[in-house]
Amino acid sequence: MSSGALAVELIDITKRFPGVIANDRVNLSVEDGEIHAICGENGAGKSTLMKILYGMQPPDEGRMTVRGEEVVLKSPKDAIELGIGMVHQHFMLADNFTVLENIILGAEPAKRGLVDWRSARAEIEALVETYGLDVRPDDLVEDLEVGERQRVEILKVLYRGARILILDEPTAVLVPQEIEELFRNLRDLKESGHTIIFIDHKLDEVLEISDTVTVIRQGRTVTTVDPADVTAHDLAELMVGSELPVPETRESTVTDVVVLELSGLSTSDNEREIVHDVDLRVRSGEIVGIAGVEGNGQHELIETLLGMRPASSGSITLDGRDITGTTVRQRRELGIDYIPADRHRYGLMLDAPLWENAMLGHQSEAPFVKGIWIDRKAARATAAEIIEEFDVRTPGVDTPAHALSGGNQQKFIIGREMVTDPSLLVAAHPTRGIDVGAQAAVWEQLRAARAAGLAVLLISADLDELIGLSDVLHVMLRGELVAELDPAAVTPRDLGSYMTGAAVGATE
Ligand SMILES: Nc1ncnc2c1ncn2[C@@H]1O[C@H](COP(=O)(O)OP(=O)(O)OP(=O)(O)O)[C@@H](O)[C@H]1O
Numbered sequence: 001m002s003s004g005a006l007a008v009e010l011i012d013i014t015k016r017f018p019g020v021i022a023n024d025r026v027n028l029s030v031e032d033g034e035i036h037a038i039c040g041e042n043g044a045g046k047s048t049l050m051k052i053l054y055g056m057q058p059p060d061e062g063r064m065t066v067r068g069e070e071v072v073l074k075s076p077k078d079a080i081e082l083g084i085g086m087v088h089q090h091f092m093l094a095d096n097f098t099v100l101e102n103i104i105l106g107a108e109p110a111k112r113g114l115v116d117w118r119s120a121r122a123e124i125e126a127l128v129e130t131y132g133l134d135v136r137p138d139d140l141v142e143d144l145e146v147g148e149r150q151r152v153e154i155l156k157v158l159y160r161g162a163r164i165l166i167l168d169e170p171t172a173v174l175v176p177q178e179i180e181e182l183f184r185n186l187r188d189l190k191e192s193g194h195t196i197i198f199i200d201h202k203l204d205e206v207l208e209i210s211d212t213v214t215v216i217r218q219g220r221t222v223t224t225v226d227p228a229d230v231t232a233h234d235l236a237e238l239m240v241g242s243e244l245p246v247p248e249t250r251e252s253t254v255t256d257v258v259v260l261e262l263s264g265l266s267t268s269d270n271e272r273e274i275v276h277d278v279d280l281r282v283r284s285g286e287i288v289g290i291a292g293v294e295g296n297g298q299h300e301l302i303e304t305l306l307g308m309r310p311a312s313s314g315s316i317t318l319d320g321r322d323i324t325g326t327t328v329r330q331r332r333e334l335g336i337d338y339i340p341a342d343r344h345r346y347g348l349m350l351d352a353p354l355w356e357n358a359m360l361g362h363q364s365e366a367p368f369v370k371g372i373w374i375d376r377k378a379a380r381a382t383a384a385e386i387i388e389e390f391d392v393r394t395p396g397v398d399t400p401a402h403a404l405s406g407g408n409q410q411k412f413i414i415g416r417e418m419v420t421d422p423s424l425l426v427a428a429h430p431t432r433g434i435d436v437g438a439q440a441a442v443w444e445q446l447r448a449a450r451a452a453g454l455a456v457l458l459i460s461a462d463l464d465e466l467i468g469l470s471d472v473l474h475v476m477l478r479g480e481l482v483a484e485l486d487p488a489a490v491t492p493r494d495l496g497s498y499m500t501g502a503a504v505g506a507t508e
């Protein structure tokens with residue numbers, strides 16, 4: 001419980017990168033035993049500040065104290081010794097190791113020079129028990145769902161003795177049920193005296209879980225507030241420093257030109273059918289949403305549609321042409337663009353400049369090819385256009401992708417997939433990890449593209465997004481489309497019941 005004493009204090013922290021001041025005399029005071037949220041736009045400097053607190057980056061200026069003592073951290077090792085642990089925006093687990101191995105990796109207890117597996121296992125089992133962090137030590141990490149991976153990351157930090165936990169956007173990758181579980185875990189940790197600092201873009205979640213909220217804008221601390229005194233709308237305005245854009249009222253732009261048609265589409269994994277007999281149409285000017293709890297075949301449906309996995313039966317037709325047997329590249333060239341869910345893994349070449357990233361996936365298409373040569377000028381112009389239209393905060397097209405904040409990376413990928421004028425856009429979780437202002441902008445872009453005749457297949461875990469954007473909604477459960485709903489008539493709660501199978505039936 002909070003005792004009023006300070007766990008951490010960051011005083012006038014400044015951090016500069018080439019062309020950018022990421023932190024500009026930021027101040028942050030976190031009380032012992034509280035859950036403290038950090039909010040701010042994409043690129044506001046939140047992750048940078050947390051990396052400084054975790055010893056990953058030295059500040060250029062400023063001081064910090066931990067439990068009242070002034071400290072200088074040279075590396076995360078120093079932070080860990082002070083009882084500070086961090087779970088990153090992008091998980092850092094080794095896929096082909098077990099949960100147990102991942103947790104102790106780098107902190108192996110030794111008994112006469114050998115790893116003492118028995119005591120490590122006992123200690124981890126005790127942590128799992130105490131905090132209800134449900135994982136099985138012998139599972140391979142590559143087989144885990146995101147929620148489980150995150151619990152492994154948290155255990156890893158606790159195993160190293162952390163009393164102060166930093167979580168960078170822990171909920172961005174989770175579905176609603178997993179978020180509830182995470183929040184239970186965080187409350188248990190708080191009960192046992194841990195201090196938690198976390199970054200989150202979903203302001204209603206921030207208000208639900210935190211004791212204190214600090215808002216950061218353009219590298220500076222705007223204010224620290226008690227969540228009981230503010231609304232999500234207040235927080236959003238503090239973040240952006242002005243009134244929020246009001247989403248346009250929508251009118252239907254749906255035409256009767258069928259762009260995509262799936263009939264009887266199925267796909268299997270090791271003989272087991274994971275997508276079963278899917279019939280679906282997306283027309284020009286239409287956004288078709290697919291709701292579902294993660295792991296019900298949505299991912300495999302997209303992979304089949306894009307040509308990354310073979311259909312075991314059924315057909316895919318694009319603009320009247322059967323494309324069932326074509327390759328990923330051919331489908332892209334025929335006009336299917338894709339905003340991937342795991343953007344960190346698939347979306348960017350992190351060391352390459354943005355202008356090269358602007359071509360990724362489109363290297364073989366106009367305007368990037370001139371004869372057999374890559375047209376750099378066109379690529380640079382496209383990158384500049386994406387930066388401009390999608391409000392990507394960065395010094396310019398020569399900046400390497402890794403120098404962008406997490407949310408700005410997302411915006412860049414979304415922009416890249418939309419500027420090439422596809423006929424079908426497959427968008428998986430298009431606003432995951434981006435701030436409320438940018439989210440509104442992406443929605444506007446999607447609506448504008450739809451009005452211009454784009455067909456969109458939208459997969460999202462954000463039920464408000466699905467309901468707000470879609471012209472028609474399908475629910476996917478255990479590999480099948482089980483209901484077709486009118487987004488104008490459905491509530492997030494109803495949708496949740498269809499997703500878990502509590503409500504059944506189609507309204508076609
Ligand atoms: N290693 C780096 N090199 C260059 N610039 C960087 C680097 N890391 C961060 N920046 C820049 O510093 C600024 C703050 O980035 P930071 O990652 O802290 O933002 P954030 O608040 O975490 O945003 P998001 O919500 O998008 O994750 C951004 O303009 C970013 O481009």
Ligand SMILES: [Mg+2]
Nearest residue numbers: 046047405406
């Ligand atoms: Mg960040």
